[in-house]
Amino acid sequence: MKHTPVYGLMAEFANPTDIVEAARRTHEAGYRKIDAYSPFPIEELAEAIGFHNDGVALITLVGGLIGMCAGYSLQYWIHAINYPINVGGRPLNSWPAFIVVTFEMTILFAGLSAVFGMLALNGLPMPYHPVFNVPRFVFATKDRFFLIIFSSDVKYDPVETRRFLESFSPRSISEVPS
Amino acid sequence: MDQQIPTKERRKAPVIAPGHTFGTITDQISSIVLTRPVSNGWLVGFGVSALVTMMLLYAVGYLFLRGVGIWGVNIPIGWGFAIVNFVWWIGIGHAGTLISAILLLLRQPWRNSINRFAEAMTLFAVSCAGLFPILHLGRPWLAYWLFPYPNSMNYWPQFRSPLVWDVFAVSTYFTISLVFWFIGLIPDLATLRDRAESRWAAMIYGILAMGWRGSARHWKRYDKAYLLLAGLATPLVLSVHTVVSFDFAVAIVPGWHTTIFPPYFVAGAIYSGFAMVLMLAIPIRKIYGLEDFITLRHLDNSAKVMLATGLIVAYGYAIEAFMGWYSGNHFDAFLLSNRLHGPYRFTYYALLFCNIVFPQLLWIRKWRIKPLRLFLVSGVVLVGMWLERFVIVVVSLHRDFLASSWGMYYPTKWDWMTYIGTIGFFLAAFFLFVRILPMISIFEMRTLLPEAEVKEAE
Numbered sequence: 219m220k221h222t223p224v225y226g227l228m229a230e231f232a233n234p235t236d237i238v239e240a241a242r243r244t245h246e247a248g249y250r251k252i253d254a255y256s257p258f259p260i261e262e263l264a265e266a267i268g269f270h271n272d273g274v275a276l277i278t279l280v281g282g283l284i285g286m287c288a289g290y291s292l293q294y295w296i297h298a299i300n301y302p303i304n305v306g307g308r309p310l311n312s313w314p315a316f317i318v319v320t321f322e323m324t325i326l327f328a329g330l331s332a333v334f335g336m337l338a339l340n341g342l343p344m345p346y347h348p349v350f351n352v353p354r355f356v357f358a359t360k361d362r363f364f365l366i367i368f369s370s371d372v373k374y375d376p377v378e379t380r381r382f383l384e385s386f387s388p389r390s391i392s393e394v395p396s
Numbered sequence: 397m398d399q400q401i402p403t404k405e406r407r408k409a410p411v412i413a414p415g416h417t418f419g420t421i422t423d424q425i426s427s428i429v430l431t432r433p434v435s436n437g438w439l440v441g442f443g444v445s446a447l448v449t450m451m452l453l454y455a456v457g458y459l460f461l462r463g464v465g466i467w468g469v470n471i472p473i474g475w476g477f478a479i480v481n482f483v484w485w486i487g488i489g490h491a492g493t494l495i496s497a498i499l500l501l502l503r504q505p506w507r508n509s510i511n512r513f514a515e516a517m518t519l520f521a522v523s524c525a526g527l528f529p530i531l532h533l534g535r536p537w538l539a540y541w542l543f544p545y546p547n548s549m550n551y552w553p554q555f556r557s558p559l560v561w562d563v564f565a566v567s568t569y570f571t572i573s574l575v576f577w578f579i580g581l582i583p584d585l586a587t588l589r590d591r592a593e594s595r596w597a598a599m600i601y602g603i604l605a606m607g608w609r610g611s612a613r614h615w616k617r618y619d620k621a622y623l624l625l626a627g628l629a630t631p632l633v634l635s636v637h638t639v640v641s642f643d644f645a646v647a648i649v650p651g652w653h654t655t656i657f658p659p660y661f662v663a664g665a666i667y668s669g670f671a672m673v674l675m676l677a678i679p680i681r682k683i684y685g686l687e688d689f690i691t692l693r694h695l696d697n698s699a700k701v702m703l704a705t706g707l708i709v710a711y712g713y714a715i716e717a718f719m720g721w722y723s724g725n726h727f728d729a730f731l732l733s734n735r736l737h738g739p740y741r742f743t744y745y746a747l748l749f750c751n752i753v754f755p756q757l758l759w760i761r762k763w764r765i766k767p768l769r770l771f772l773v774s775g776v777v778l779v780g781m782w783l784e785r786f787v788i789v790v791v792s793l794h795r796d797f798l799a800s801s802w803g804m805y806y807p808t809k810w811d812w813m814t815y816i817g818t819i820g821f822f823l824a825a826f827f828l829f830v831r832i833l834p835m836i837s838i839f840e841m842r843t844l845l846p847e848a849e850v851k852e853a854e
Contacts, residue, residue: 233847234847234848234849234850235850235851238850241612253611253612253613254611254612255609255610255611255612256610256612256615257418257422257583257587257610257839257842258583258615258839258840258842258843258848259615259616259618259619259839259843260612260615260848260850261616261619262850263612263615263850264612264613264615264616266612267612267613269612269613269616272613272616272617272620273617274617274620274621274624275620275624278621278624278628282628292544293555296544296552296553296555297552297555297556300550300552301550301552312556315555315556316555316556318558318561318564318565318635318639318642319555319560319561319564321631321635322561322564322565322568322632322635323564323568325568325572325628325629325631325632325635326568326571326572328624328628329571329572329575329576329624329625329628329629329632330571330575332621332624332625332628333575333579333621333625335621336579336617336618336620336621337606339617340611340613340614340617340618342606342607342608342614343606343607344606344607345602345603345606345607346607347607347609349609350609355609356590356591357590358590358609358610359422359583359586359587359589359590359591359608359610360418360419360422360587360590360591361417361418361419361422361842
C-alpha cells in the first residue's frame with residue numbers, strides 16, 4: 219500500500235480555552251511529539267504540551283557575563299597594559315571610570331544573546347515548514363488555534379489518532395502532508 | 397467580574413473599545429498597511445517631510461565641505477545647537493523605551509496599543525540624535541575613531557571620558573531598541589504575511605517574519621526573551637540619559653557640575669518623550685480611525701505621566717536655583733543671575749513658562765482627555781524641553797569664570813536647517829512606518845480581549 223508521507227494530524231479550535239484543554243488531554247493520553255499554535259502567547263499552552271525549560275534565561279545570563287568581562291578587560295588592557303598614561307601618579311586601573319562602559323557592554327551582550335538565542339532555539343529563520351501546507355493554517359496568525367500530533371510520535375496511528383482528536387470536537391481536522 | 401470593579405474604575409475609559417474580537421483587531425490594524433489606499437494627505441505629508449529631509453542633506457553636505465565654521469559655534473560656546481538637539485532628540489526617544497519596557501514590567505496593559513509606534517519613535521529619534529555629535533566632530537568622516545578597534549596608530553579612545561561613555565551608551569541603546577522593536581514585530585509580520593493579497597507583499601513580510609508560526613514552544617521562549625529584554629532595557633534607558641548628563645556634570649562649568657543632573661535629565665527625557673508620543677498619537681488615532689485602540693484612557697494616562705515627570709523637572713530647576721544661592725559659590729550665584737538677567741533671559745523665562753507653568757493645566761481632567769488641548773500642551777512642552785537644553789548648553793557656556801572669555805552664540809541658518817531637517821527626517825520615517833508596518837502591536841492587542849483568557853475547566 220502506498221501512502222503520501224504524512225507529517226501529522228492537525229485539529230483547529232476557535233478559542234484558547236478549548237485548545238489548552240485539548241492539548242492537556244493529548245499530553246495526558248501519552249502523546250509526546252505534539253505542538254500547538256496560537257495567534258498570541260498563552261502561558262498555559264506551553265505547559266499543557268509539556269514544555270517547561272526554555273533555556274533563554276541561561277543564554278542571556280551567559281551572554282551578559284561575557285559582555286561584562288569583555289567590556290572591563292578591554293578597558294583594562296587598553297589603559298593599564300597596551301597604552302598606559304601616567305597622569306600625576308593616578309592609578310592606571312581606574313575602575314570607577316570603567317563601570318559605565320562595562321555596564322553598557324553587559325546590557326548589549328545580554329540583550330543580543332536573548333534575541334539571537336531565542337531565535338536559534340526556535341530554529342528561526344525557517345521559511346518552509348510542513349504546517350504551512352494546511353490551507354486553514356493562515357488563521358493561526360489571526361484568530362484560530364491549532365493542535366498537531368506529529369506522525370513521528372510512537373503512539374501515532376492514522377485512524378486512532380484522528381478519532382482521538384475528533385473527541386475534542388474541533389472546528390476541523392486536517393492531515394499535514396510532509 | 398463586572399460588579400467587582402469599583403465605580404471609580406468604571407468611569408475610566410476602557411483600554412480597548414468593547415465589541416472587538418481577535419478577527420476584528422487583526423483586520424482593522426493590518427488593513428491600514430495592506431489594503432488602505434494611499435491618501436492625498438499622506439502623500440502631501442510625506443512629500444513635505446521628504447523635502448525637509450533633503451534640506452538636512454543639503455546642510456550636512458555643506459558642513460562636510462566647509463566644516464563646523466558654518467555653524468554659530470565659537471569659543472567659548474563650543475557646544476551649540478548640535479548638542480542641544482542631540483540631548484533633545486535622545487530625550488524624546490526615552491518615552492518609547494519607557495512605554496515598551498518599564499510599563500511592561502509594571503504590568504500596565506494599556507501600553508499594548510501605543511508601544512509599537514512609541515518604539516518606532518525611539519528609533520527615529522535616536523537616529524536623529526546620533527547624527528549631531530558626529531556632525532559636531534569637525535571631521536565627521538573619522539567618527540569610527542570613537543570605537544576601540546586595532547589600528548596602526550596604536551590609538552585608543554579615552555575610556556575615562558564621559559564622551560566615550562556616551563558613544564557606548566547611545567549605540568547600545570540604539571541596538572537594543574532596534575532588536576526589541578523587531579522582536580515585537582515578528583508575530584505581526586507573520587500576520588501580515590498570511591493576510592497579504594499581493595504576492596510581493598507576502599514574500600517580503602514572509603522573509604521578515606522568518607517563518608514564524610506561533611508554536612507554543614516558540615511563544616514561551618519568545619515571551620521569556622521579550623521579558624528579559626524589557627528587564628535589560630529598563631536600566632539601559634535610565635543609564636543613557638544619565639550618561640548624557642555626565643557629559644555635562646563631570647565638567648566643572650558652573651550650571652553643569654551638579655549631582656541633580658542624572659535624575660533630572662531622565663525625568664526631563666520622559667517628559668519630552670511623552671509629549672512627542674502624544675503629538676504623534678493624537679493625529680494618528682484620528683486619521684486612521686484607531687480611537688477604539690488608542691482610547692481616551694491612553695491620552696489621560698500619558699498626560700498624567702507628563703504631569704508627574706514635569707513636576708520632577710520643576711524640582712530640578714528649583715534645586716538648581718536654590719543651590720546657586722545656598723552653595724555660596726560666587727560662580728554658581730552668578731549663573732543664576734545670568735539666567736534671570738543676562739542676555740538670554742528670555743529663553744529662561746520661556747522655559748519656565750513652557751515646562752512648569754503651562755503644563756499645570758493637566759491637573760484639569762478636560763485638558764487631559766480633550767485631544768486638541770492635550771496636543772497643544774504637548775507642543776508647548778516640546779518647545780520648553782528644547783529651551784531647557786539651550787539654557788543648559790549655551791547659557792552656561794557663554795559666561796564662565798573669566799569675563800574676558802565671555803561670548804555670545806547666534807545660530808546661523810545652517811544650524812536651523814540641520815535642526816529642522818532632522819524633524820523632517822523623523823516625520824518622513826514615521827510616515828513610511830505607518831504605511832509599511834503595523835503601528836499597533838496586533839498580537840499584544842489580542843491578549844487584551846477577555847476571550848484571550850483561558851478559563852479553568854469545570
